[in-house]
Amino acid sequence: MHPANTRARPLSMAQVLLCGAAVVTLSMGIRHGFGLWLQPITQDMGWTRQTFALAMAIQNLAWGLFGIFGGMVADRFGAFRVLIGGSLLYAAGLVGMALSPTPGLFALTTGVVIGAAQAGTTYAIIYGVLGRQISADKRSWAMGVAAAAGSFGQFLMVPLEGQLILSFGWQQALLVLAAMALLIIPLAFGLREPGFHGGTPAQRSQSMGEAVVEALRHKSFVLLTLGYFVCGFQVVFIGVHMPSYLKDHGLSPQVASFALALIGLFNVFGTYAAGSLGQRIPKRNILVFIYWARAVVITVFLVVPLSPLSVYVFSAVMGALWLSTVPPTNAVVAQIFGVQHLSMLSGFVFFSHQIGSFMGVWLGGYLYDRTGSYDIVWYLAVALGVAAGLINLPVRERAIVRPAAQAA
Template identity: 85%
Template sequence: MHNETRKLPLAQVLLCGGAIVTLSMGIRHGFGLWLQPITQEMDWTRQTFALAIAVQNLAWGLFGIFGGMVADKFGAFRVLIGGAVLYALGLAGMALSPSPLLFTLTTGVLLGAAQAGTTYAIIYGVLGRQVPADKRSWAMGVAAAAGSFGQFLMMPLEGQLILHLGWKTALLALSAMVLLIVPLAWGLREPGFHGSAPMKRTQTVRQAFAEALRYRSFLLLTAGYFVCGFQVVFIGVHMPSYLRDHGLSVQVASYALALIGLFNVFGTYAAGTLGQRMPKRHILAFIYFARAVVITIFLLVPLSPLSVYVFSAVMGALWLSTVPPTNATVAQIFGVQHLSMLSGFVFFSHQIGSFLGVWLGGYLYDRTGSYDIVWYLAIALGIFAGLVNLPVRESAIPRAAPQAA
């Protein structure tokens, strides 16, 4: 029984979890750099590439729910190993697919499933179980900051790999690199999951899921996260092409995405730390309102490398800073027993938003020759998300008596 209460060392959890998120998120943040090389060489439309990335985001969200269930029941270790293998296969498939259908299956479905098993919902489940409640929001901020550092670290690296190796070989190099997740996953083998005794459970998955869906604040958090996905994935995938269309170099786009990653390190860490001290709903509302203002200003001022860098820095501070307060609020309301699954469900909403953001970007660009409509949608949705987060109740959900497992 003592195995269930023994905890992993905090430094080990943060180091291994942070490194995994750095690799997984760092690689996926760079996919926008491949849009033009792939579409030009393969003679595909931007919508073809955008659809594959849109499917990837949808698959990530859908598989994330089930990956979370498996991680909650059997531990994160097994899910991380499977996710790393799928990631390597998906990147190789992205490089070698000869048709749009195979490209969508590998870049979309395989990589989406891989990201579901190697990113926030899985790592946050470990943090929720292994880190005391009074440090949980901070720890989630540290892990999110690691993902942001991955973007800062990997964006220039991916740009250089494409430049020196060509886009296909660059993807194959990343396919080998992502397997580093396998040894890192050993540091997240939680006591109570890999022994003979399963962890004690007072709620079934169905009971936990039904309870969450009946709770208004959970639905409001989920609606806000939809907007987060729409905004960040549209910008992350389409901004390099938007800048190229306006005569700016690929280096400006690469530096812009790297700046988003760098400033996101500070933004996510600050959001996680502030989440220990003030209402998380206020943090979330501020982030969404601020995004709407920043995008509006970016579109109003003349476009130049300087305006792009300033936009990227400020937007970067707001980029994934929604992640720690959103997930910490879910843990605070429902507890940690089904945290990976519930976080996965909230993230599924995020990924539906991601799907629409990246697909609409490609679809409307091909139809109108411009990204303007999607930029305007991103502003309106930011205001909506700020409003729906304000009434969220963060206190633990009242439960009359333990539910039978």
């Protein structure tokens, strides 16, 4: 097989965007609503919030860890098989989440299994296909479209999930989501890349080990990775704990559902704008703005009197900043290192994001159980936002120069 064969008949951009966006819509849409299950499950099962938060924290950590290996497989054998496996795991994990009788089994299914499923059905895998099938002059924009689709999934799915819980109960609602997760399988057929059929790995001019060592020695890659920790801390803490935070302050569950939906709706515009602007201005400037703006928005939210209106305004503005870090971060990785190992390297960066997610969701439950308040974690989210902006300031986006023998 000649190396050119992997690019001989690329998939159409419309097909890649349509199928990739639909996969991300389903996968991210389902997970964005998990915060709605915190109180129904803990109250029905007699568990603490920390029990639920720990399972969510494990889920985020498993997502990040398995994302590295899922990216390796996708880069070498194509995304198709990874997406199929991820869909099956997602359905199995949601069934386990509904039926687990003990905290340990709940942590295994909700945490490890669903986390592994998300690793095989979300951004790193889809962005690898986008990077290989779409030219560099449209890549950042395409990543913004895919991220916007994930946000639309939140806007679409969160109210639906809330209604499913009200109509059928939390267990049956999870079983419905399990069936929906299987819809990823037919979509995966639209992302079968030329050059990966029959399980034949694509030829590589650089081994996985060489790519990892090169990235970890690159200052800008390390800075991006550190900054992404903060993104995970902030968004997962808010996504999982804000419904309970609002209910603790006397607001109805419907306010929380609408708030999460607004985050998803406005992030459609935020992520699309971030991806489009990444074609025109330095992506590090976009990242610095996003992190500092989050710190300001959270501070204002904590200072003003809490009401449905303040929640909706916060959700709209925060939504525009929610996952808008994803397109510029992944586009910088592709710009520096190329697309040969993009899914794997994106997986490494995302692992840092998920360590932050673990800390955000777990600390939220832990400190609430200890202090009866989320205040400390909100303050941490502000401080970390300031720090992440500073961390991204020195990032340089120039393509790496490799020895001629390796680049040949």
